[in-house]
Amino acid sequence: MSEFELIAEIRHKSGIADPEGSTILRALPALGFEEISNVSVGKAIRFAVSASNASEAVAKGEELCKRLLANPVLESFKVSVIS
Template identity: 45%
Template sequence: MKAKVHVTLKTGVLDPQGKAVQHALHSLGFAEVGEVRQGKFIELETGESDPTKARAAVEEMCKKLLANPVIENYSIEVEG
């Protein structure tokens, strides 16, 4: 069973990478672009066949490795 994970910085946490992208877009002529925030998108094969177990496993992976819960939020989608 596959899972998709979005890891994004919490609101209020500075995002220098997003700022760099914003400045680059301005330099390229996209003057009207406002705030840019960059996060991670992870697709993985959980190896579980039960959706509840798969979600629990991915939740655990997020806490232990994929996200830093101090500064990042994560959301998990398990695919049928």
């Protein structure tokens, strides 16, 4: 068993309101950031998993997202290995 560091990025599904992203977008012109658009805010959750290989670690991370971290009605997620 080795220890893998994983990151899960959890985002709103397309079509789901993202009030935090809209608020940031509205603040940008006043701060001089006219070249920035399409802001969306999600979560980046890092965790360590002990597993025998990287694909088993990712599978456990995806199971964790499904059962605890993400809301499958509103959110999608992607789990990747960092190290």
